[in-house]
Amino acid sequence: MAKDLVTRDEDYSQWYNDIVIKADLAEYSAVRGCMVIKPYGYAIWEMMQAALDKMFKDTGHVNAYFPLFIPKSFFSKEAKHVEGFAKECAVVTHYRLKTDESGKGIVVDPDAKLEEELIVRPTSETIIWDTYRKWVQSWRDLPILVNQWANVVRWEMRTRLFLRTAEFLWQEGHTAHATRKEAEAEAIKMLGVYTTFAQNFMAMPVLQGVKSENERFAGAIETYCIEALMQDGKALQAGTSHFLGQNFAKAFDVKFLSKENKQEYVWATSWGVSTRLMGALVMTHSDDNGLVIPPKLAPYQVVIVPIYKSDEEFETVVGKGREIKAQLERYGIRVKLDDRDTQKPGYKFAEWEYKGVPLRIAIGPRDIQNQTVELARRDNLTKSVTSINDLEKTIIDLLDDIQNNLYNKALTHREANITEVNSWEEFKSVLENKGGFIKAHWDGTSETEEKIKDETKATIRLIPLDYNQSTPGQCVYSGNPSKGLVVFAKSY
Numbered sequence: 176m177a178k179d180l181v182t183r184d185e186d187y188s189q190w191y192n193d194i195v196i197k198a199d200l201a202e203y204s205a206v207r208g209c210m211v212i213k214p215y216g217y218a219i220w221e222m223m224q225a226a227l228d229k230m231f232k233d234t235g236h237v238n239a240y241f242p243l244f245i246p247k248s249f250f251s252k253e254a255k256h257v258e259g260f261a262k263e264c265a266v267v268t269h270y271r272l273k274t275d276e277s278g279k280g281i282v283v284d285p286d287a288k289l290e291e292e293l294i295v296r297p298t299s300e301t302i303i304w305d306t307y308r309k310w311v312q313s314w315r316d317l318p319i320l321v322n323q324w325a326n327v328v329r330w331e332m333r334t335r336l337f338l339r340t341a342e343f344l345w346q347e348g349h350t351a352h353a354t355r356k357e358a359e360a361e362a363i364k365m366l367g368v369y370t371t372f373a374q375n376f377m378a379m380p381v382l383q384g385v386k387s388e389n390e391r392f393a394g395a396i397e398t399y400c401i402e403a404l405m406q407d408g409k410a411l412q413a414g415t416s417h418f419l420g421q422n423f424a425k426a427f428d429v430k431f432l433s434k435e436n437k438q439e440y441v442w443a444t445s446w447g448v449s450t451r452l453m454g455a456l457v458m459t460h461s462d463d464n465g466l467v468i469p470p471k472l473a474p475y476q477v478v479i480v481p482i483y484k485s486d487e488e489f490e491t492v493v494g495k496g497r498e499i500k501a502q503l504e505r506y507g508i509r510v511k512l513d514d515r516d517t518q519k520p521g522y523k524f525a526e527w528e529y530k531g532v533p534l535r536i537a538i539g540p541r542d543i544q545n546q547t548v549e550l551a552r553r554d555n556l557t558k559s560v561t562s563i564n565d566l567e568k569t570i571i572d573l574l575d576d577i578q579n580n581l582y583n584k585a586l587t588h589r590e591a592n593i594t595e596v597n598s599w600e601e602f603k604s605v606l607e608n609k610g611g612f613i614k615a616h617w618d619g620t621s622e623t624e625e626k627i628k629d630e631t632k633a634t635i636r637l638i639p640l641d642y643n644q645s646t647p648g649q650c651v652y653s654g655n656p657s658k659g660l661v662v663f664a665k666s667y
Contacts, residue, residue, distance in 0.1 A: 180193050180194070180197070180463060180465060180529075181193055182463045183406060183407070183462075183463060187407045188335075190463075191335075191454075191457060191458060192335075192336065194461055194465060194466050195216075195337065195457060196336070197529065198215070198465055198466040198529055198531065199213050199214075199215040199216065199530065200212070200213060200216030200337075200453065200457070200466075201213055201216050201337060201453075202336075206341075206342075207341070208330075208331055208332065208334045208340060208341030208342075209340055209341050209342045210336050210337070210340050212344075212450070215474065215530065218474035219453065219456070219468065219472055219473075219474060220344065220450060220453060221474075222471075222472045222474065223372075223376070223377075223472060224324065224346075226372060226376050226471070226472075227346065227368075227372055227448070228322075228324075228346075230368050230372060231322050231346075231348070231368070234320075234365075234368060235320050236320045236321065236322045236350075237320065237321060237322070238321070238323065238324065239321045239323055240323055241299050241302050241303055241306065241323060242302055243296050243326075244293040244294070244295065245293065245294045245295075245296055245301055245302045246291050246293060246294075247291055247292045247293065247294055249294075249301035249305060250264075250294060250301055252426040253300070253301065253394050253422060253423060253426040255393050255394045255422075256300060256301070256393045256422075256423075257393075258393060259392070259393020260297045260329070260393060263297055263330045263331070264294050264295070264297055264329075264330065265294070265295040265330055265341075266292050266294060267289065267292060267295065268288060268289060268292050269283045269284065269285075269287045269288055269289060270287050270289055271283075271284040271287035272284060295328040296325070296326075296327050296328065297327055298327060298347065298445075298447075299323060299327075299349065300349065300423055300445055301423075301427075303321075303323075303349045304349075304423040304424065304426065304427040304429060304443070305427050307319060307351055307429050307441070308428055308429045311351060311429055311430070311431050311441060312431060312432065313431055313432040314353050314432065314433050314434050317351055317352060317441065318350060318352045318353070318357060318361075319349075319350060319351040320348075320350050320361075321348065321349055322347070322348045322349075323347050323348075323349070324345075324346050325344070325345065325346075325347065326342055326343065326344050326345075327342070327347075328341060329341065335667075336454070337450055337451060337453040337454035337457070338411075338451055338454040338667050339451075339667070343449050343450050344449060344450045345447050345448060345449035346447055346448060346449075347447040348446045349443070349444070350443065350444045350445075351424075351429065351441045351442070352441060352443070352444075353431065353433065353439075353441065353442070355420070355442050357442065358419075358420075358442035358443060358444050359397075362397070362399055362417060362444045362446065363399060363416070365416040365444070365446040366399040366401065366414075366416045366446075369381075369401050369413070369414035369416065369446075369448060370383055370414075372414075372448075373401060373403065373413055374582065375471070376469065376472055377452065377456055377459070377469060377472065378459070378471075378581040378582035378585060379403050379455060379456070379460075379582070379585055380404075380582065380586040380589050381401035381402060381403045381413055382401065382402045382403075382612070382636075382637060382639075382662060383401055383637070383640055384399070384400060384402070384636075384637025384638050384639045384640055385397055385398060385399055385637060385642075386398040386399075386400055386415075386635075386637065387621075387624055387638060388621060389621050389624050389625065389634075389635070390634060390635060392417045394419060394422050394423065395417040395418060395419050395445075396418050396419060396420040397417070398415055398416075398417050399415065399416040399417070399418075400412055400414065400415045400416075400636075400637055401413045401414045402612075402636045402637050402662070402664075403455055404588070404589045405455070405458040405459065406458055406459070406588065407458070408592060408609065408610025408611045408664075408665075409610065409664065409666055410612065410664035410666040410667070411451070411454070411455050411458070411666065411667045412451075412666065413448065413452060413455055414447070414448040415446065415447065416444065416445075416446035417446060418443075418444055419443035419444060419445060420443070421440040421441070421442055421443070423443050424441045424442070424443060425440055429441050454667070456468070456469075456472070459585050460531075460554075460581050460584075460585065464528055464529065464556070465528060465529035465530065465531060466529060466531030467531045467553055467554060468531040468532070468533065468553075469533075469577070469581050469582075470577050470578045473509065473531070473532060475509050475510065475511040476508055476509045476532070476533050476534060476570075476574055477508055477509070477510045477511070477532070477533070477534045477535070477570060478510075478511045478512075478513055478523075478527045478532045478534075478536070479496045479510065479512045479513065479535075479536045479538065480520055480524060480536065480537050480538075481493050481496050481512075481513075481538060482520050482538065482539030482540075482542075483539065483540070489516065491540065491543065492539060492543065493514045495538060495543050496512045496514065496538060497512060499536065499538070499548070499566065500512045502567060503567055505567075506567045506570075506571065508567070508571070508574070511527075511532070513527070520537070524551075528551075528553060528556075531553055533552070533553050533574060534551070534552060534570065534574065534577070535550070535551040535553070537549040537551070546562060546563045547560050547561060547562055547563060548560070548561060548563060548566065550569075550570075550573065552573065552577060553577070554577045554584075589611075591611075592609065592611025592612060593611060593613075593614065594609060594612070594614070595613075595614040595660065596613055596614070596615050596651060597615075597616075597648075597651065598651060599651050599652055602652075602663075603631060606631055606633055606663075606665065610665065611664065612636070612662050612663070612664050613633070613663040613664060614660045614661070614662055614663075615661065615663055616648040616649055616650050616651055616657035616659070616660055616661075617635065617651070617652070617661045618650035618652075618653050618655040618656065618657050619657070620653075620655075623650060623652050623653050623655075627663070631665075632665055633663045633665050634663065634665075634666060635661050635662070635663055636662045636663065636664050636666060637661070637662050638661045638662075639659075639661070639662065642658065642660075642661070643658070644659075645658060645659020647659065648660075
């Protein structure tokens, strides 16, 4: 199965696409720019959802749901916000169809024009802040700590499965606070939640920082972010948390009576991650043999493949497989017994290796006789024979080791691809010949940032959180004074 896979060195883009499609994660849909997330891919997304949802609730957040459609007038209330999304909005203008004159086709009914056009949700700040106006009267109503799991539409014409599609799935948190201090603390806290999820569950190391003004979320005072490095040396924004100040509260007149009996505007945050994380997962860990999934996010952590030659052996071996499956599941291990009699073991080995299942157990008549099984690790493709006795402890230890190994491997790759440069020529050389994260001095101006982007396609991925404690220097592009190093890269 993996023989048909283009290697990373041959064509990284095609390699990625092949894995997404051939590992049954997703496929292109009949709707341009949109995708179908297939059951196996959606199962991985559900694992991500479950982990994140628990982390949100553990930090005091609750889930709610808001409308998909947003009145166009709402976007007029926050100028910077609408400017950031104006070119990506899908607009609903009519509410009815009718048959055409021939009676065979369907047309939009011109008499069914909406009084006010509706925008298909590109993000929910506007509709949510209009709602919060009704929820907030006094300081006793704060904070509001709400998260929404939803789909959004941003009209993309050049798309890539999971990484950039016209419609995608995500979560978006929207919180309201009585003080600036509380809101800023919330934004930073959620950055920490995303960092923990990326590193502990996805086994994907990330850098933390803030976005430059050019890269900041439309309508935000500050955008905090985590950035991951993919195997091809490009960066991928893996999560953002925004301190919105009082911009949306003022736009939608969300005030509260403070403890001091004064009318004040609330302070806001928003934060989100999306199915783009599925693309990050593929590109962080997968290899030329197919998908690799960290055990904590794998729908199946273990697959059992029976080895047999006759119907009698099939019944015996599958029976033992069921026993092992039940034994492991009692310890919370997610197990798939592949007892299909329509495919040979070799095909199954290749299929599950391609789909990235962390551990494979092969068991045949001789193994039953010897009270052993063969274990194959997906992360390093090694095999070992182990006793059936205490198999659950062996499996649990191996899954932990695989999770840690994937993180350390990704961390080693990232650290080897962070380069500090001190001149413009060095900057261009590293970007062209090595890639990765480039640490360089920047003079802090949008003009210089734009010129660097225009000449190299590299952007400032983040300004480190400890930027103010950095050693000053000279901007690699302009030569003007720089307060400290920032991180550049080409990105997805």
